[in-house]
Amino acid sequence: MSDDLMSAFIEDSKDHLESIESDIMALENLKGAFDEELVNRIFRTAHSIKGAAGFFGLEAIGRLAHRLENALHLVRDQKVRPDQQTCQVLLEGFDQLSTMINEPVAGECMDITSTLETIQGLLTPTSKIETETSLQLCSNHGHSIFDVDMFTLDQGLKGGKFLYHIEFDLIHDIHRKDKTPYDIIKALQDTGLILDCHVDIGATGTLESGFAQRIPLNVLFASIIDPEVIGALVDVPAESIRRLERSMFQFHSCNEPTASFPVDKDAVSKENSPWRVINDQAILSLDEHFGLTQAQSFCRLLLHPPDDVAHLRIDLSGTQSIDIAGLQALVAALRTCAGQMRSMRIVSTEHLREQFQNLGFAWLLGDAI
The missing domain is CATH 1.20.120.160 (HPT domain)
Structure with a gap:
């Protein structure tokens, strides 16, 4: 395999x-x-x-x-x-x-x-009605953490099962422990039901505010495993596990504010810019290795792309390796571009695509957003 x-x-x-x-x-x-x-x-x-x-x-x-x-x-x-x-x-x-x-x-x-x-x-x-009725678990800030239909939630709670929100950090809880997200998913499926599972892209931050050193993988998990021992099973800090009650889920949609990100374009000199502009597209080619050091420079460049360009292209064709810090910077860049109403596309080689997939980030190589 x-x-x-x-x-x-x-x-x-x-x-x-x-x-x-x-x-x-x-x-x-x-x-x-x-x-x-x-x-x-x-x-x-x-x-x-x-x-x-x-x-x-x-x-x-x-x-x-x-x-x-x-x-x-x-x-x-x-x-x-x-x-x-x-x-x-x-x-x-x-x-x-x-x-x-x-x-x-x-x-x-x-x-x-x-x-x-x-x-x-x-x-x-x-x-049928229950499968078509959406329930949401909202954070204190009003955005949706989980979106699950009523039927799935009630089935998960059957048989005296406990309901948990488990937050894995893709950097510290998975990548640095030589695990993969798929390892985590399979282990949880052996001991209960995964009702919802997604990466919290919003928690990565943006390039303007500085991206956080964490990438949460949120899992809505139902299991007969007692709250006193669930921590030993999933191997995450106690504060990353929250026991939930059905009453915490709401019928109405959460209100998630739309962010806008002003950019001070005069803050960066345009001389010797690494950006190449072709028609309405600005292209940025990255180095052979894309890690934390390169990510910091990358973020500064992405905050100040060429004027009057709506489409950005990140060229990884010459990049041989990428680590979790580089991936996190790309996620933050995608969110920032969405706030600036720009499209951003990542071009990669098949070799590098495997590294994206191994870290659970193959979705980054899809179409521009």
Whole structure:
């Protein structure tokens, strides 16, 4: 198996899906009888793919896996009978999921509307409403930390499970401990349910205010593990674990202010600028290594790009290595450009793309924002 995180996720997903057809056929052959172990195995396949897909930015794959997970929750609760019709819908859904996993980039472009609607048709009237009702956990500053549907939240709390907000720092809790974000996701899935998972880009700061030396990975986690021992399992400081109650989630949307970032363009001399301007695009080529020292210079340049240029291009074609500080600077730069109403695109080599993926930042190499 490749060390590449995305490849590891794909291979793990294929392993889970390898026996899914025979498992669903075995479920159908029970003629409506209930086999808890068999149903749990099928459910875990959907859940494991959903939990990791969100982190990798595979939104369509995550949506389909989540819809299958919802249906299987009801099968596990014996509210939906695993008859021939149900099993056929599940089989078609997992077949579509397998196709998307085999070619994730193409899979993200597939129209899965019909498949999603067919699976949704398995749900009870009450559960349909619950899956369409969004609940949010807001911070003290009013922005959303987690956005989860009511059905998923209530399923996570079943069976006396505790609900936790766990904040991993990608720099200190993961990267510097020689772990990967995917390692964390898999370990949590072995001991509970990941209800939501995302990197808090806002916490990285901006180039104007100075970016923080932390990149939070927020996980909404449901588990039977007692609060007194959860810290030993996840290996993060006690202050990074918060036990939640359902009452903390709100129906209404949080109000997240839109920031604007003024730039003093006269503060930097334009002489000998490393920026190259071609038409309406400014190009900045980075050094062979992009780490903390280079990131500081990079941030100063990004604060003062050439005048009257709406599109920025960061050229990493000559860069051989990048560390977490460099990645953090790129994240802060993307947020700053969004506030300045500029687009920014990062151009990389395949070699460097693997380093981005290994650190869980392949999404940075997408289209300009």
